[in-house]
Amino acid sequence: MSDLRRQHPLLILLDTGRGLISNLSFALIIAISLPDDMFGGFIGNAIVALLAMFGLSALFNVLRWYFFLYRYEEGMVHIRQGVLFKRERTIKRDRVQSMNTNANVLQQAFGLVTLQIKTAGVSVDAEVNLRAVSKKEAESIKEHLYAKEARSETEPVEVPKASRFLQGRDIWLAALTSGRFMVLFSVVAVVYAQVYEYIPQSYLDQAVESLSTIPLMVGIGIALGLFLLTWALSAIVFVIQFANFSVRRFEDRLEISWGVLKKNHVTVKLHRLQAVMVYQGVLRQPFGLCTMMVEVAGGGSKEQERVSLLHPLIRRKEVEGFLRDILPEYHLPSCSVVLPKRALRRYLFRSTVPVALLTGAIMIAFYFWGVPYSWVPLLLLAPALLLGLSRHRNGSISVEGDQLSLRFRNVSLVQVLIKRSHIQSLSLIANPFQRLAGLRTAQASFLSSPAGKSYSLKDLEAEDAQAVRDWYSRN
Amino acid sequence: MLENLRERLRMDNEPKESIDPRARKVWMIGGAIGSAIVLMIVVGFFFLVTIGYGAPDWVGWTAIALGVAYVPWGVFLSPWLRMRFWRYELRENEMEIQHGIFVIKRHLIPMVRVQYVDTEHGPLMRYFGLTTLSISTAATKFAIPALPKQRAEELRGEIATLARVSEEDV
Structure with missing residues (x-):
């Protein structure tokens, strides 16, 4: 049982911050469209526009926070919200499908979580989304919605029937094989290319001189270094994302x-x-x-x-x-x-014909523009063929x-x-x-x-x- | 040989009941209206592109040829094929529906999965005294077009009763 409550005021900051970033471009447009001499040039205009937007959105978020009230009691969550248009919603325990919590860094710093309560409703917003409640509060709400009957304090805590955790040994493999790997690799390569210019020429000369006897090795060494760096980065990303699973x-x-x-x-x-x-x-x-x-x-x-x-x-x-x-x-x-074997023909047809048509078109275009190596797109057919084979086999x-x-x-x-x-x-x-x-x-x-x-x-x-x-x- | 081919083009174990033959008339009328619109568009295209923008004649003529070729398809062939393959069968615990023109689809819908049954009819259907019956599960929706009004209402009643029998968890 509880009375009507508000969420943690940090919500105002969270919302305002989020709104500000998404509205940044809007503020810039306003700044550009204002007459130059209004607030002392473009910079002045931009600052004023930004401040105005910040103020407005902060005000709005304060109001929204103030008018968002929730209450929960045995088997029910009740929500009242809206600054001008009031909306109330009650969700019963029987209708609750799932409850999730998550917390970003800022929320964690304040010991807050986002609690989402989902129902089977077809409508998109038929759910409760409490974005700044304390961890304890979230647990308590969940508890109230879960317990079929009020559970007495003396009753033992529910013990999981089984549990599994992520095994550390596979993380390196996961990092190497994650879809992000190639993206990260290109990012690392670009960063390297940027930094390369700022390495003092004399230092570079010296390094090249000492290594120039084996120039191929240098290239391979750099590539390998970038590769390992990417691998490590990718692993770190993976760990941050899935650690403590x-x-x-x-x-x-x-x-x-x-x-x-x-x-x-x-x-x-x-x-x-x-x-x-x-x-x-x-x-x-x-x-x-x-x-x-x-x-x-x-x-x-x-x-x-x-x-x-x-x-x-x-x-x-x-x-x-x-x-x-x-x-x-x-x-x-x-x-x-x-x-069956005779399905293979159809699988190969489906995987190769679109690619064949595409490569055909590209090759004709290349031929007319006089691009050399116009046969290169043909190489695409090999993976398409393999894909068809593998689809059939699997x-x-x-x-x-x-x-x-x-x-x-x-x-x-x-x-x-x-x-x-x-x-x-x-x-x-x-x-x-x-x-x-x-x-x-x-x-x-x-x-x-x-x-x-x-x-x-x-x-x-x-x-x-x-x-x-x-x-x-x-x- | 031809008989053999026809046999192979059929899906075996077809559901028993066909829909009302008047459905074909409705589809033919619909196809005729569609064809008229297509013809108007290609003729408009012909005038706009060849005469208006001075594109080569063959572009416009190709469009007109395609438009004309669409007429027998829309008015005769596709209603005939649709009618040919439309089948349904209501059994005690399930409903089976088959339909398609080229690609034949056969759906099996257990009664316990049926969420609701509707009947509805457009102006053309109403003129012929036909009704569309649609059956929805939690994930999918199927419609049997062109049932005689009374048959559709009977079916709706039957399905609604059968659907209520068992309450398995979704």
Whole structure:
């Protein structure tokens, strides 16, 4: 039980700061459009415009903070907000789908967190977003919404059934294979090129002189140095992002948390969990590393709110054991049906023809402009061909017990595990060519707010597709 | 040989019931209206581009040829194919729907997943006494166009009753 409260006043600062950055360009436009002699030239104008905007937005945020009141009591959160247009909202415990907290550096300094309470509502803003409440307060709100009956103080604290943490040894591999690596590498190279000019010429001469006997080695050495530097940076980024990762399984929910600078804590209620996904990026596949995600119904409208991280980095062969510990409801299929040989032709066609058309167009254009090496775009065909081959080889489907497992590759290799009771509808699709070849596309749709989502596997053997359909059929 | 080809172009185990044959008339009328609009656009294009901007004649003629070629497709072929493949079947625990022109899609919707059923009809459909029945799950929505009004209402009632039977968790 509690009376109406306000959030921490730091919210004003947070909002004003955020607003200021996004409105900076707006202030500059105002400054430019003001007559020059108004506040003493452009600089003066800019300062005045900025101050005015700062004042206005601070005032507005103070008002917004002042009029935002919340109250929580057993099984309910009540919110009253709005400066001119008042809005009240009450959310009941039964409707709460998930509760997350996260905190950026500034919030952490003040011991505050952002608490998001999500409901199954289709409307985008049907949720509570408390952006500056103390950690204790957030815990207490969560507690009030969770407890089915008021829990007495003497009752023991709930013990997780199982928990897993990130293993340190894989962080270096993860850093090397993260998608950011190449971006970071180019950044480092550019920075190096900038700094290079400022190294005193004499020092440089001396260095080159002493090393010039092996000029090739210098080049390789510099490249290697940049590479190692990038690797270290990438590892640091990865550690900052995912350090302290832990996932704990309770009877009815998963508690997942990670991050140092931005601490994330996600609670996934098990009955809202719709699908488990195992991703293997192209770079991570050779090292046997995967990322695991879960699809949760009733999240927000943004992708990252519907799909929650389950494990940032796990070895492929440990996935089985991880699922057994944390999510015994799901399992990796022990055997699955692969695509028929005659589907390969169609996979190759799909992956190469668009690329072939594109390269054809580029080559013709190059030929007309007289660009040398006009055959170079042809090299693109090789990866396209490989991609088609790999897509065909990795496509598989399996139904075991009440679980459908799909494996397919777009670029990353993805394995999706869905329970029969979470599939909203199942479709078999076939174009005329597929029908002539006796092939089908199988597509399973499931709930993922605000709209549905579906995964499909192309060019299955018609009988296998029919078997999946029969498995799903309740007649 | 031809019979064999037709057999292979069909998806086996088709659902039993076809939709009302008057649907084809509705689609043909719709196709005729669409064709008229397309023809108007290509003729307009012809005058604007070849005469107005002085582009070579063949550009305009190609557009007109494409527009004319669209007419038999829109008015005859596509309504016929649509009618040919539209099937549905209501069973005790599930609904099966098949539709498509080139790409045939067959959906299986368990009754326990059905969230709500609607019937609706546009002016053209209403003139022919036809109704569209749409079935929504939490993630997907399917529509059976052109059912006789009474049949649609029967179906809506049946589905609503069947959908209420079991309460599995979403």
